[in-house]
Amino acid sequence: MNFNLTEDQKMMRKMVRDFVEEEVIPQAAHTDETHEFPLALVHKMRELGLLGIPIPEEYGGAGSDFTSYTLALEEIARGCASTAVIMAVHTTLGTFPIYYFGNEEQKQKYLPKLAKGEMLGAFALTEPNSGSDASSLVTTAKRRGDHYVINGSKRFISNTGYAGIYTVLASTDRTKGSRGITAFLVDADTPGLIIGKKEKKMGLHGSSTRELIFEDMVVPVENRLGEEGQGFKIAMALLDDGRIGIGAQAVGIAQAAFEAALAYAQERVQFKQEIMNFQGIQFMLADMAAQLEAARLLVYQAAVRRVEGVPYSKEASMAKLFASEMAVKVTNDAMQIFGGYGYTREYPIERYLRDAKITQIYEGTNQIQRIVIAKHLRNKNYD
Ligand code: CAA
Numbered sequence: 001m002n003f004n005l006t007e008d009q010k011m012m013r014k015m016v017r018d019f020v021e022e023e024v025i026p027q028a029a030h031t032d033e034t035h036e037f038p039l040a041l042v043h044k045m046r047e048l049g050l051l052g053i054p055i056p057e058e059y060g061g062a063g064s065d066f067t068s069y070t071l072a073l074e075e076i077a078r079g080c081a082s083t084a085v086i087m088a089v090h091t092t093l094g095t096f097p098i099y100y101f102g103n104e105e106q107k108q109k110y111l112p113k114l115a116k117g118e119m120l121g122a123f124a125l126t127e128p129n130s131g132s133d134a135s136s137l138v139t140t141a142k143r144r145g146d147h148y149v150i151n152g153s154k155r156f157i158s159n160t161g162y163a164g165i166y167t168v169l170a171s172t173d174r175t176k177g178s179r180g181i182t183a184f185l186v187d188a189d190t191p192g193l194i195i196g197k198k199e200k201k202m203g204l205h206g207s208s209t210r211e212l213i214f215e216d217m218v219v220p221v222e223n224r225l226g227e228e229g230q231g232f233k234i235a236m237a238l239l240d241d242g243r244i245g246i247g248a249q250a251v252g253i254a255q256a257a258f259e260a261a262l263a264y265a266q267e268r269v270q271f272k273q274e275i276m277n278f279q280g281i282q283f284m285l286a287d288m289a290a291q292l293e294a295a296r297l298l299v300y301q302a303a304v305r306r307v308e309g310v311p312y313s314k315e316a317s318m319a320k321l322f323a324s325e326m327a328v329k330v331t332n333d334a335m336q337i338f339g340g341y342g343y344t345r346e347y348p349i350e351r352y353l354r355d356a357k358i359t360q361i362y363e364g365t366n367q368i369q370r371i372v373i374a375k376h377l378r379n380k381n382y383d
Contacts, residue, residue, distance in 0.1 A: 009068050012053075016075040016201030020046060024079030031082055032351050037162060038206045039085050045083075045117065050076070051090060052172055054116030055099055060112035061171070061312035067303040072247040074299070078250025080241035082206030083357035084252060086120070088245040089158040093238055096123015097167040099185065101234050106185060110165055115284075119164030124212055125235055131156075132368050135178035139214065141170035148172075148184065148224070150213075150217040153196070156362075161195050165186050168214070174227045183231035184236050185223040195212055196339055203354030212302075226228035231289040240316045243304065247299040248361040250327035251292065252266045257334035257352040258288050265337055281337060288330045295323035314376035321369040324359035331356040 005013070022042055031038050045051055053060025053069040064066075070090060077084035095114040098106055098121075113119040130137040139152025150170050157166070173180030186193060196211025198267040218228045226234055262285055265276040275281050306314040331353040335342035342349040360366050 001301065001304055003297065003304070005067075005071070009071060012064065012068050013071045014076060015048070016050065016072045016255070018078035019044070020075050022287065024076060024083060027350070028083075029345075029348060031080060032203075033205075033345075034058070035205040036206050038080065038086070038271055039162070041080075041083055042086060042117070042162075045076075045087065049117075051117030051120075052093065052095065053116035055095060055111065057097070059107060059115050061115035065231075065307050066244075067300065067307055070190060070244055070299055070303045074248040074252040074255070074296075076223065077249040078235075078256045079252075080206065081109075081249060081253050081352075082204045084249045085158060085204060085207045086162075088249060089122060089244065090114070090117075090120045090163075092241040092245050093167070094159065094163065094165070095122030096238055097121075097225055097234065098185065100187075100237070101183070101230075105222065106225070110185065113164065119165070120159050120162050122159040122163035122166045123235075123238070124157050124159055124166050124168045126154060126156050127179050128153065128155045132365055134235065135181065137169060137171060137181065138174075139168070139170040140174070140183055141172050141184065141219070143172065143221075146221050147255055148219045150184065150186075150192075150214045150219055152214050154212040156209055156216075157212050158197065158207055158209055160212060161208050165214070167225065167238075167328060168212075168219075170214075174335040176229065178232040179229050180229045181231035181235075183225035183234050184219050185225055186217070186219055187223075190217055190219065202244050202357060203351065204358055229230045239363055240313045241306070243316040243320035243369070244299060244302045244312075246359050246363045247302065247316075247323035250320075250323035250356065251299055253352050253359070254288075254292050254295070254323075254327040254330040257331040257349060257356075258285075258292055260347070260349060261285065261288070261334035262339040264341075275337070284333050284337060291326045294331060295319070298322050303383040314373055317364070317369040317372040321364065321366050321373070324356070325364060327356040327359055328353070 046251045051060040052061030053064045054066045057063040098110050141148040143266045168186045172182040192215045194213040199209040218326045268275045302315040302319040
């Protein structure tokens with residue numbers, strides 16, 4: 001497997017890194033403090049073509065590959081995890097449903113707007129009583145001639161209120177369990193689509209996480225994605241991609257914390273010397289660097305396998321699992337190196353730790369990732 005980046009990938013990473021230094025990092029603390037959705041940054045990302053990186057040019061995207069997308073996402077997360085999750089959800093869970101599972105008419109209608117970033121996408125799977133057990137969802141879609149009537153509610157939906165389109169998972173046949181779940185493309189202005197309460201979260205303050213309620217929401221048959229009953233498999237396949245993105249996000253957050261801790265260890269003087277001179281600090285930084293690199297390689301591996309067209313579901317779960325655990329550890333250790341200063345809002349360390357925590361939870365908790373990995377091991381998918 002070739003982990004060398006192409007010249008195009010290096011150029012793109014440099015472009016995103018410059019953007020992050022100039023535009024994202026200066027904004028991140030404000031976004032965290034005010035809980036404002038970083039709309040101006042999203043518009044700049046649109047201008048830079050960052051909202052459709054792995055979508056072909058014919059549909060308005062940048063025509064790059066999935067690895068390039070993960071590289072860009074990692075860089076954005078290094079600056080602001082909220083901005084990164086907006087991009088991640090928009091791309092893999094908001095745009096990919098249409099690109100990979102939509103018919104040509106649906107692609108023509110929605111993809112150019114999504115890939116050019118003129119419209120954000122969102123993904124509505126989770127419900128108040130259906131999180132890890134995704135196939136237990138109770139939102140229903142009943143066919144009535146040339147349309148469906150959808151009733152139910154969703155919780156913790158990222159990009160809500162800013163998305164122009166939602167991929168909504170609903171049951172068309174409750175007796176069939178996961179095989180009775182169907183995916184629908186729902187325009188944000190559809191009557192009966194109600195935006196519910198905003199979550200008060202520990203971190204990711206700039207990302208919009210809200211409830212969605214469907215009250216006799218009428219969706220035309222032409223907005224069904226795939227066939228009836230295919231929705232669960234569509235959702236699972238999309239989450240394989242999404243999980244690689246969350247791995248990249250975790251690596252980006254940890255990278256920021258590591259860089260800050262490394263710099264601080266060489267500035268902070270105690271016992272008449274920089275604290276980097278102490279082996280206790282050196283060992284922490286060495287472990288942080290090694291774990292960070294291991295996580296980054298797992299993310300690259302999953303992305304490269306995907307680009308090469310070999311199975312990558314297990315590797316996506318491994319990347320998400322390892323990178324998110326690493327991010328919580330590295331941000332926590334960075335705070336330890338910063339001592340009391342790290343615990344204050346004077347430094348970004350406490351934000352990194354708060355933002356890292358969610359990567360162990362969303363797009364499938366790490367317990368779910370272990371279930372997915374174990375299933376593959378049982379099926380001997382461990383080449
Ligand atoms: N790709 C394609 N198909 C898949 C698949 C995959 N990766 N994984 C499973 N399937 C198929 C199976 O082959 C099976 O097909 P058949 O019916 O033909 O046999 C079907 O889906 C059902 O599979 P399981 O029996 O394995 O399903 P399950 O009910 O046991 O659930 C699970 C499996 C892995 C636990 C799943 O429910 C899961 O991933 N749960 C976590 C949900 C999750 O990640 N939610 C995240 C929400 S989005 C989010 O967080 C976004 C955000 O805001 C940032």
